[in-house]
Amino acid sequence: MATVLDIDNLSKSYGSLQALDRLTLNVEKGSIYGLLGPNGSGKTTTLGIVLNVLKPDRGSFRWFGSPVSRATKHRIGALLETPNFYPYLTAKRNLQIAADIKGVGHSNINKVLDLVGLGTRSNTSFKGFSLGMKQRLALASAMLSDPEVLVLDEPTNGLDPQGIAEVRDLILRIAAQDKTIILASHLLDEVEKVCTHVAVLQQGKLRANGEVSNILSANEEVIISTPDTVPALELLARLPYIISFRQDKQNIVLTLQDNYSSLDVNRDMFAQGIVLSQLFVRRKSLEAQFLEIIKE
Numbered sequence: 370m371a372t373v374l375d376i377d378n379l380s381k382s383y384g385s386l387q388a389l390d391r392l393t394l395n396v397e398k399g400s401i402y403g404l405l406g407p408n409g410s411g412k413t414t415t416l417g418i419v420l421n422v423l424k425p426d427r428g429s430f431r432w433f434g435s436p437v438s439r440a441t442k443h444r445i446g447a448l449l450e451t452p453n454f455y456p457y458l459t460a461k462r463n464l465q466i467a468a469d470i471k472g473v474g475h476s477n478i479n480k481v482l483d484l485v486g487l488g489t490r491s492n493t494s495f496k497g498f499s500l501g502m503k504q505r506l507a508l509a510s511a512m513l514s515d516p517e518v519l520v521l522d523e524p525t526n527g528l529d530p531q532g533i534a535e536v537r538d539l540i541l542r543i544a545a546q547d548k549t550i551i552l553a554s555h556l557l558d559e560v561e562k563v564c565t566h567v568a569v570l571q572q573g574k575l576r577a578n579g580e581v582s583n584i585l586s587a588n589e590e591v592i593i594s595t596p597d598t599v600p601a602l603e604l605l606a607r608l609p610y611i612i613s614f615r616q617d618k619q620n621i622v623l624t625l626q627d628n629y630s631s632l633d634v635n636r637d638m639f640a641q642g643i644v645l646s647q648l649f650v651r652r653k654s655l656e657a658q659f660l661e662i663i664k665e
């Protein structure tokens with residue numbers, strides 16, 4: 370898989386505040402890469418640097434294997450903050466002006482309006498749009514040059530639930546067109562629903578990164594209930610593949626080593642004459658995972 374963005378040891382301070390501390394990560398083609406972190410963790414600073422708006426103190430980054438240049442810039446679309454459209458002009462006219470500013474032709478305008486679901490509203494003035502529609506128009510504007518990569522900072526901020534759902538759906542549709550998306554968010558739910566990969570930032574440091582599905586699947590819990598609690602706890606303490614267990618009301622919650630499953634627990638309990646009244650697997654939520662990561 371080709372690397373689209375390669376970030377190597379980026380650091381940035383504002384006075385005595387270290388906003389970014391030796392950040393290293395790779396974004397591969399076709400991924401939807403989430404930069405996840407609480408407010409002030411360095412997400413916007415990272416995006417500002419890789420979009421050449423901010424200068425890093427140290428470190429480097431490469432787009433498509435090369436230092437940033439006019440040629441690489443044309444391959445990247447960005448939405449860092451909601452752009453100012455002219456309120457009394459139509460969606461289409463606003464995109465024509467945006468295209469002129471970017472130095473791209475008008476040939477993609479109808480296509481991007483259709484893509485974001487505003488094809489039938491192209492002659493409506495911007496001021497009549499809902500916040501969700503305004504954000505979708507902003508995404509259309511970022512897509513005017515048909516970029517390979519889209520960089521988005523908190524794309525659903527301030528939207529109502531319907532607007533959030535529309536923008537997330539749109540991001541997935543854009544990604545399905547063989548685009549790479551890099552997206553900063555403080556919303557765990559958003560990253561879990563939209564992203565294929567995640568980098569967790571805290572106080573400018575990378576705390577964890579990888580495929581969202583890996584981070585989640587590596588963190589399953591097995592929940593069991595049994596009337597034979599005491600022998601069950603004794604057995605769990607002896608089983609070598611149990612990483613941890615704890616009692617939670619009537620249940621016992623287990624974390625298992627990789628390559629072991631609830632079947633192993635059931636079989637070993639049964640072999641010792643311990644009957645389970647309940648056994649199920651629960652995926653630790655990304656939120657639980659995230660809180661553990663930033664607690665370390």
Ligand SMILES: Nc1ncnc2c1ncn2[C@@H]1O[C@H](COP(=O)(O)OP(=O)(O)OP(=O)(O)O)[C@@H](O)[C@H]1O
Pocket residue numbers: 383386387388406407408409410411412413414415555
């Ligand atoms: N121009 C600036 N001058 C001084 N400090 C800044 C500046 N820009 C950002 N910071 C500080 O740097 C840290 C990282 O900010 P950044 O905006 O990158 O974080 P973020 O994760 O995007 O957070 P948010 O979601 O709140 O935007 C924060 O503590 C912020 O207050």
